[in-house]
Amino acid sequence: MNRCKVIIHVGPGKCGSFSLQKIFLDASRSRHLGYIKVAPNTIKAMESNSLETGEVDELFDAIKKLVNSFPLVIISHEFFFQNLNAIVKLATNVKQFARSVTVVGFCRPQSAFLASAYSQWIFRDKTRLIEIDDILRKACFNPILFSGVERYYIAAVLTGFDSARQRSGRNILDWYKHYSQLAIMLKPLNIKVKVEQLLSGGTNVTLAKNFCRLSDLNADYFTKYATSLNVINPAYNEHLVEVIANGNRLGLDMIPNEHYNDRLLSFSNLQNIAPCFNSKVLDKLKLYVSWYFEDSNTRLADEFQFDFNFPEGKYINGSVFAKDKECELNLILKFLRSEQELRLIDIESILLYHQQISSLLLKAVI
Incomplete structure (x- = not known):
């Protein structure tokens, strides 16, 4: 089995996803990690178990190549939070060839x-x-x-x-309902769901460090490799x-x-x-x-x-x-x-x- 650690960032929207994805992309250009922002249509296909699996198969192939090339791979899209079955399908596939898989998400009042x-x-x-x-x-x-x-x-x-x-x-406002249901769905795979609150007035540096803490990464991981920590909506x-x-x-x-x-x-x-x-x-x-x-x-x-x-x-x-x-x-x-x-x-x-x-x-x- 590969020694790569895979983190699935599930959003939701309006909870720091835009800023985090800019940081992920920037850090990936340093060639220290692999990063994929999944297309919403691909997430829909995974959620519905569509028979037209071409784009899903392409995603899995792309992830596998990254897993074989980097010690860390981040997969992200805020639309995942609205599609729990898609998260489970993705995690099930990735777990076959990665050392570990962690699902990370945020919330806010x-x-x-x-x-x-x-x-x-x-x-x-x-x-x-x-x-x-x-x-x-x-x-x-x-x-x-x-x-x-x-x-x-x-x-x-x-x-x-x-x-x-x-x-x-979809109505996603009850964070507990969604995150607890996701944790139950992922429990048979022995995959943990980690959650943190998006702090009001927090900087992107704080957001990046919170993501690192949830993902068991060094707190300054993105400070080293990303130059976009000042990106804001x-x-x-x-x-x-x-x-x-x-x-x-x-x-x-x-x-x-x-x-x-x-x-x-x-x-x-x-x-x-x-x-x-x-x-x-x-x-x-x-x-x-x-x-x-x-x-x-x-x-x-x-x-x-x-x-x-x-x-x-x-x-x-x-x-x-x-x-x-x-x-x-x-x-x-x-x-x-x-x-x-x-x-x-x-x-x-x-x-x-x-x-x-x-x-x-x-x-x-x-």
């Missing part, structure tokens, strides 16, 4: 994950935005009185987080995100979903417009999300032996929140209806804000 998912993906998704508006209207909330990200959170709360599913249709201007989302939800062709439009969205030196919406609403919604998933996250941290940092604090014991989810849902909805009444009184300011950010988009494209 769902309250932060939702904000990141909206500002990177959802605000461009016309179909999802229209669905979110419909959810709010059915619950007697006027969408125009809330920001795009607020609408996203409110719809998630109203639907038990179904509307916060991935664009693939583009930061989108919040007002551009808002106006593009508004256009998409009204059925306009504002910005396609492809990442080649990131140049427009990353404009940051734009007119400074003061935020229109009360930040306490989003804070309250994030607090609810943190509370909703607290038990699951606590179990995740206990099972995979790491400390879960709750950014809004830990509330399950002696908190202002009710112990019953239905009761707490009624409380958060009562708060939102009260806020809606206040905003309705000041609707002129909200309309003015939307006019201002629309002009901001024109400045970005002219």
